[in-house]
Amino acid sequence: MNVLVYLVPMALGLGLAGLFGFLWALKSGQYSDVDGAALRVLSDDDIEPRDHTS
Amino acid sequence: MRGSGPASARPRASGDPALDARLRGHERGGVSAAENLDLSLYAKPGPDGTCGMELAVEGIACGACINRIESAVRRLPGVTEARLNFTNRRLRVSWTDGALEPARILAALEDNGYHGHPFVPLRAEQEEAAEQRRLTRCMAVAGFAAMNIMLMSVSVWSGNVTDITPATRDFFHWASALIALPAAAYAGRPFFGSAWRALRSGHLNMDVPISLGVILALGMSLVETANHAREAYFDSAIMLLFFLLVGRTLDHAMRRKTRAVAGNLAALRADTAHRFSGDELVSVPVAAVAAGDRLLVKPGERVPADGVVQSGHSEIDESLITGETARRNVAAGATVYAGSMNYSGTLTLKATAAGGSAVIDEIERLLEKAASAKSRAMRLADRASRVYAPVVHATAAMTLLGWWLAGASLHDAVVTAIAVLIITCPCALALAIPAVQVVASGALFRANIILNAGDAIERLAEADTVIFDKTGTLTLPEPRVVNAAVIDAELLQNAARLALSSRHPLAMALSREAVQRVPYDGAIEEPGQGVCVMIDGVEARLGSAAFCSALQQSPLIPAQAGIQRWVPAFAGTSGEQAGISYIYFSYGTQGAVIEIAQKLRPDAVETVAALRAHGLSPMILSGDRSEAVGPVARALGIENWRSALKPADKIALIEDLKRKGRRVLMVGDGLNDAPALAVAHVSLSPISAADLTQAQADAVFLGERLAPVADAVAVARRARRLMMENLWLAAIYNMIAVPVAIAGAVTPLIAALAMSGSSLLVTLNALRARGA
Structure with missing residues (x-):
């Protein structure tokens, strides 16, 4: 059972990494515009700049 | 702008x-x-x-x-x-x-x-955004902790029935404690804070048994762990926090979403005023107008602030304020109120009040009174939990006392009592209402209804009387052409396209008929007269009778069906007869008199019938004259209608209905309706309503159709039924679980299964609110 002594802290460490990842994403505003993010990925303006406005 | x-x-x-x-x-x-x-x-x-x-x-x-x-x-x-x-x-x-x-x-x-x-951005909105982030962080921490503790608890549970060594079990328990204590200290703050505030002011709220349950469970588990016990309740306490936080985050997210929509609506409606600074004209937001400013109001604009006319004369439409559709002539010296529509001429006025209005202030005063009355009505979940908290405490205390008197050790009695506290903690109850609300508000959104108040769904479902305002609610917010059928289609299109070049309200109403929405080049507007343009070398004129007939050398002869002769008598009746206004169009030798009037919303008749089918009795309360209200009421088959009502009269009538035990759904758009909306049990406004009215309504509906009113009632009733079902599910869960807990038979495994099972069940049931 000695294996638990380092396996459990490792599992916790990984979990904590996930938690901090989520908190960071929340803090940097990645959840403030979920609909927009889904659509921005489809925009191809970086491939072929085109003037939409004229 | x-x-x-x-x-x-x-x-x-x-x-x-x-x-x-x-x-x-x-x-x-x-x-x-x-x-x-x-x-x-x-x-x-x-x-x-x-x-x-x-x-x-x-x-x-x-x-x-x-x-x-x-x-x-x-x-x-x-x-x-x-x-x-x-x-x-x-x-x-x-x-x-x-x-x-x-x-x-x-x-x-x-x-x-x-x-x-x-x-x-409103301060309240920013505070809610911060609160939302705080709740989400707490939920994330609780979720992480719950998963990790559960991982170890499952090992302990399976070990307890096989061959786990006490040393390993202690290790798992201590590791659980290490995760649970900091996580509870962080994620429990929303509950502990609220419970503490309630206790300090001498109240009990739902957060008191929750906080007590969590703290006692953690404390007891710590003691048990130190004593090398077989079982600890770390998982139950943290899972409880997690489920409760999910419910709260959902509830908050919905309220915040409706708040953001309401904020956008307010911004969309915010107008600008033209202010003289010296001789120069500057556009400023209405909020920046101060008393004493000199303002210019052009035709087709709303009066930005109360004021006295200094020069110019015009007709103004005060229907948004009083509900009266007949226009009033104003000239120098006349008083005009914010929100009136300026029809024909340009006015210069001196503001007597800052960007608001004395009339609006009066209405706001009425509103405050009404709103405070409404907040006394308790919400379903609040009512449930108010009864619930003392019962939970009493049951736990009785369990402790009962076991101790029955001869159990103090340790066993305390453990059983805490198990009762945990098992009765209402995670299913906490999810029962918010989950349905979130799903139902999504269904309402698809039906073109935006909620302003989170608890509107419950109140909508209870309505048994529906009161409509006429102007802008049963009728379309803007006047329309009513005699399009008798006018030559091509001629009407020409007129409508020409109307695009004018800002006169009648022209704007006409321009809605235009299929080709491109204004003619070179159209010239003669202020107060009309617009003219050359189409294919032939002059077309749109405007007053005099402006159009100036072109005609001789009276028009009807060349074909649908083209009307100029009738001089018409000129005198303009704008007087039953709310119909006339605009004249001449094109070469052809001409037409176009009638413009308030028109019923296209599906008003069906919607009123649908509301009747739902068991609601319809009524009309209007500020307009009875000659204007009567025909509308007859068209819709509503026998119960009143006209020429002031805002105070509407309130009195609604109060009267309330005393008779009726639950009133008020649908209105004018400023004069705002107090009535606030007094009513629940209220709806079309998107075209005045800001103040919209802010007061529980929900706002979009589009030209009236159908959302009936849809809102249908969705709300289904949602309410599901809420009741969910409350019953939660209650049945307790009825089964509590006796088991009192009997002292609840292990952490049973607690975990029961909690997640009942939460899952109410959430799945809530999804049915999406329904057809």
């Missing part, structure tokens, strides 16, 4: 001379010869010499709009950042201070077919 009402309802890049002049002005480098737009009220200085502004953007349809808007704004000189939030349709722009005239951002948006409306 333009008058509200018909003008801002649809995008129109040209045909608006004032706007065009301003746009041309911007192209010349931001300085308009005609008029400057002063938006300094909205520009907020940011760090390192930048300035920032938030705009609610109208007209966003799809994902491509994001790029189009952002790149158009970024191209402006001086702009450092432009970011569009697609979820709440808001654009945040920052620029180097002094390098950019903020009005150019609006012009850039207009050029691309969008309307930007600057606004100052």
Whole structure:
């Protein structure tokens, strides 16, 4: 059972990494515009700049 | 930036001379010869010499709009950042201070077919956003802790029935404690704080048994762990917090979403006023108008503030304030009220009140009174939990006492009592209502209804009487052409296309008929007379009878069916007969008299029938004259109608109905309806309503159809049924679980299964609110 002594802290460490990842994403505003993010990925303006406005 | 009402309802890049002049002005480098737009009220200085502004953007349809808007704004000189939030349709722009005239951002948006409306984010909205983030962080921490503790608990449970060594079990328990204690200290704060506040003020709320249960469970588990016990309740306590936080986060997210929509609506409705500074005319937001300012009100605009007319004469429409549809003539010396529509002439007035109004203040006073009365009505969940908390405490205390008297050791009695506290903690109850609300508000949104108040669903479901205002609610908000059937179609199209070039309200009503929405080139507007243009070498005129017949050498002869002769008698009755206004059109030798009047919403009859089928009895309470209300009531088959009512009369009638035990759903749009909306059990407003009215309504519906009113009732009733089902599910769960807990048979495994099982069940049941 000695294996638990380092396996459990490792599992916790990984979990904590996930938690901090989520908190960071929340803090940097990645959840403030979920609909927009889904659509921005489809925009191809970086491939072929085109003037939409004229 | 333009008058509200018909003008801002649809995008129109040209045909608006004032706007065009301003746009041309911007192209010349931001300085308009005609008029400057002063938006300094909205520009907020940011760090390192930048300035920032938030705009609610109208007209966003799809994902491509994001790029189009952002790149158009970024191209402006001086702009450092432009970011569009697609979820709440808001654009945040920052620029180097002094390098950019903020009005150019609006012009850039207009050029691309969008309307930007600057606004100052409400403080309450920012606080709610912060609260939402706090709850989400707490939920994340609780979720992480619950998963990890459960991992170890499952090992302990399976070990307890096989061959786990006490040393390993202690290790798992201590590791659970290590995760649970900090996590509870962090994620439990929303509950502990609220419970502490309630206790200090001598109340009990739902958070008291929750906090007590969590703290006692953790404390007991710690003691048990130190004593090398077989079982610890760390998992139950943290899982409880997690489920409760999910419920709370959902509830909060929904309220915040409706708040953001309401904020956008307010921004969309915020108008600008034309203020004289010296001889120069400056556009300022209405909020910046102060008493004593000299203002210019053009035809087709709303009066921005209460004031006294100094020069000019015009007809004004006060229907938004009083419900009266007949127009009033005003000249120098007359008093006009904010919110009135200026019809025919340009007025100069001296503001007597800052960007608000004495009438509006009076209405707001009534509102406050009514709103405070409404907040006394308790919510379903509140009522449930108010009864629940003392019962939980009593049961736990009785269990402790009972076991101890029955001869159990104090240790066993305390453990059993705590198990009762945990098992009765209402995670299913906490999810029962918010989950249904979230799903139902989504269903309402698809039916074109936006909720302003989170608990509106419950109240909508209870309504048994529906009261309609007439003007703008049963009828369309703007007048329409009513005799289109008898006018030659091509002639009407010509007239409608010509009408696009005028800002006169009658012309705007006519222009709605235009199929080809491109104004004629070279149309000239004679203020107060009409518009004229050459079409294929033939002169066309639209406007007053005199303006059009000036072209005619002889009286018109009806050349074909549907083309009417000029009847001189018509000129005298203009705007008087049963709310019909006339606008005249002549094209060569042809001519037409176009009748414009309030028109019923297209599906008003069906909607009233549908509401009857739901068991609601309809009524009309209108501020308009009985000659105008009667025909509408007859058309809809509503026997119960009253006319010429003042706001106080409407309140009195609704109060009277309430005393008779009726639950009133009020549907109205005018300022005169706002107090009635607040008094009513629940209220709806069309999107075209006055700001104040909209802010007061529990929900706002979009579009020309009245059907959302019936849909709202149907969705709300289904949602309420599901809420009741969920409360019953939670209650049945307790009825089964509590006796087991009192008997002392609840192990942490049973507690975990029961809690997650009942939470899952109510959540799945809530999803049915999406329904057909």
